[in-house]
Amino acid sequence: VLARGGGSIEDLWAFNEEIVARAIVASEIPVVSAVGHEVDVTIADLVADLRAPTPSAAAEMIVRSRAEFLETIATLRRRLDGAAALAVARRRHALEAAGAAHALEIVRGRWREAALRLDERAGRLRALTDRRTVAARHALRILSERMTPRRLAERVAARRERLMAIRRMTETAIATRLLGARSGAARAAGRLEALSPLAVLARGYAICREVATGAILKEATAVMPGETVRVRLHRGGLLCAIMEVEDGGRTQDG
Numbered sequence: 001v002l003a004r005g006g007g008s009i010e011d012l013w014a015f016n017e018e019i020v021a022r023a024i025v026a027s028e029i030p031v032v033s034a035v036g037h038e039v040d041v042t043i044a045d046l047v048a049d050l051r052a053p054t055p056s057a058a059a060e061m062i063v064r065s066r067a068e069f070l071e072t073i074a075t076l077r078r079r080l081d082g083a084a085a086l087a088v089a090r091r092r093h094a095l096e097a098a099g100a101a102h103a104l105e106i107v108r109g110r111w112r113e114a115a116l117r118l119d120e121r122a123g124r125l126r127a128l129t130d131r132r133t134v135a136a137r138h139a140l141r142i143l144s145e146r147m148t149p150r151r152l153a154e155r156v157a158a159r160r161e162r163l164m165a166i167r168r169m170t171e172t173a174i175a176t177r178l179l180g181a182r183s184g185a186a187r188a189a190g191r192l193e194a195l196s197p198l199a200v201l202a203r204g205y206a207i208c209r210e211v212a213t214g215a216i217l218k219e220a221t222a223v224m225p226g227e228t229v230r231v232r233l234h235r236g237g238l239l240c241a242i243m244e245v246e247d248g249g250r251t252q253d254g
Contacts, residue, residue: 001062002044003034003055015042024048034058201234208232211239220245 002024004012014020015035021043024031033048034055045051052058145151201207208217209230223229223242231238 001032001034001055001058002048003052003058004036005055006037006040012036012040012042015044017043020044021047032058032062201232204234206231206233221247 002015004015012035015033024033024044024047030049032050032052033042033045034052034057035042035044038053050061052061209215209232210217210223211228211230214230217223217229223245225242225244227242229240229242231240
């Protein structure tokens with residue numbers, strides 16, 4: 001603020017000097033000229049950035065009320081917040097669009113990979129199906145050749161001949177085993193008959209048993225004269241009374 005109170009033209013003449021005018025023009029800081037009263041006009045008023053009619057008016061012009069400053073700051077803050085929110089929204093929208101495009105590209109890439117894998121597997125499946133179809137046709141052709149009436153009759157005749165051969169072999173084996181079994185049974189029966197007490201009796205021997213206990217008598221001293229014993233012969237048996245007992249040359253009479 002370049003200011004001076006009222007006065008005569010001589011008092012205000014310093015504000016008409018060239019050096020003062022050039023200094024005001026060269027100042028990087030805005031200059032408010034408030035020289036004299038409203039009716040006074042100087043060169044400084046003409047070259048200054050802003051002219052005030054009086055020094056007090058200049059003070060009012062450059063120093064506003066606190067409420068006005070706060071309102072201006074609040075307005076500027078709201079405008080700044082709005083601009084920042086708008087910029088953030090635009091950036092978010094751009095980022096979401098870029099992300100969606102990237103995700104879509106990834107999905108498309110995966111779709112392409114899945115389609116390639118599906119085509120590959122479909123090709124492998126077709127090749128496998130073709131191979132199996134060819135093999136099945138070959139097997140069917142061979143089976144058809146084998147299942148002709150002539151071939152079928154030949155196979156049936158061969159199987160019948162083979163079955164008859166197996167039957168003859170089985171019957172022969174059964175007869176052989178049966179003959180061997182009969183021979184073995186006859187030999188076993190002969191051995192049993194040779195070892196049987198009845199065979200011994202058939203040769204003239206007898207078996208004596210006590211009447212009360214049925215025990216076989218192996219010694220003459222096991223009974224006393226006057227007792228009875230049972231004698232088993234080859235055919236039939238006897239109930240005998242003991243008349244005397246011979247023991248190594250000694251005789252006991254009843």
